[in-house]
Amino acid sequence: MATVYGLKTCDTCRKARNWLQRFAIDHDFVDLRERLPEPETFSTWQQAVGGWDKLVNKSSTTWRQLPEYRKAPGSDAEWRLLLREHPALVKRPLLVLDDGRIAQGFSDNAYKDLFGKR
Numbered sequence: 560m561a562t563v564y565g566l567k568t569c570d571t572c573r574k575a576r577n578w579l580q581r582f583a584i585d586h587d588f589v590d591l592r593e594r595l596p597e598p599e600t601f602s603t604w605q606q607a608v609g610g611w612d613k614l615v616n617k618s619s620t621t622w623r624q625l626p627e628y629r630k631a632p633g634s635d636a637e638w639r640l641l642l643r644e645h646p647a648l649v650k651r652p653l654l655v656l657d658d659g660r661i662a663q664g665f666s667d668n669a670y671k672d673l674f675g676k677r
Contacts, residue, residue: 561586564596565651572652575665582676591646598639604653607661611638614663616650 561579565572567590579586589596605614611632616622622630625645632638642648654662654673662673671677 560657562589562655563587564589564591564649564653564655566590566592566647569651571665575652575654575670578665578667578670582670582674584674591649591651595643595646598636598643601639601642601649602635604649604655604661605638608650608663611635614650615642615648619648621645621647 561584563572563575563579563586565575565588572588576586576588601614605611608614615638629641632641650663652663652665656662656673660673662669
């Protein structure tokens with residue numbers, strides 16, 4: 560079982576979900592705008608992917624539209640608040656497997672490796 564976190568309108572999230580369906584991998588989808596994760600969840604994710612800078616999509620329109628002072632959170636609490644206010648900043652899709660592994664983004668080969676579908 561896996562949980563895909565993303566946005567319904569995100570093309571890459573749709574590709575990931577279609578891939579999971581094609582390979583009959585049981586999964587849930589959570590739209591980050593509709594079911595916002597708890598603040599601690601963001602902390603867990605950032606640790607798994609290598610830090611806040613890797614969790615956040617800094618090339619997104621949402622990021623570019625932020626005031627400069629919001630682009631330099633000084634603490635974990637400020638990062639969590641920023642992501643709760645702007646969940647679209649999470650690089651997506653973010654895939655959480657039941658065994659605790661976390662994968663970010665989507666590519667056919669990466670998912671094949673992750674799920675042993677060669």
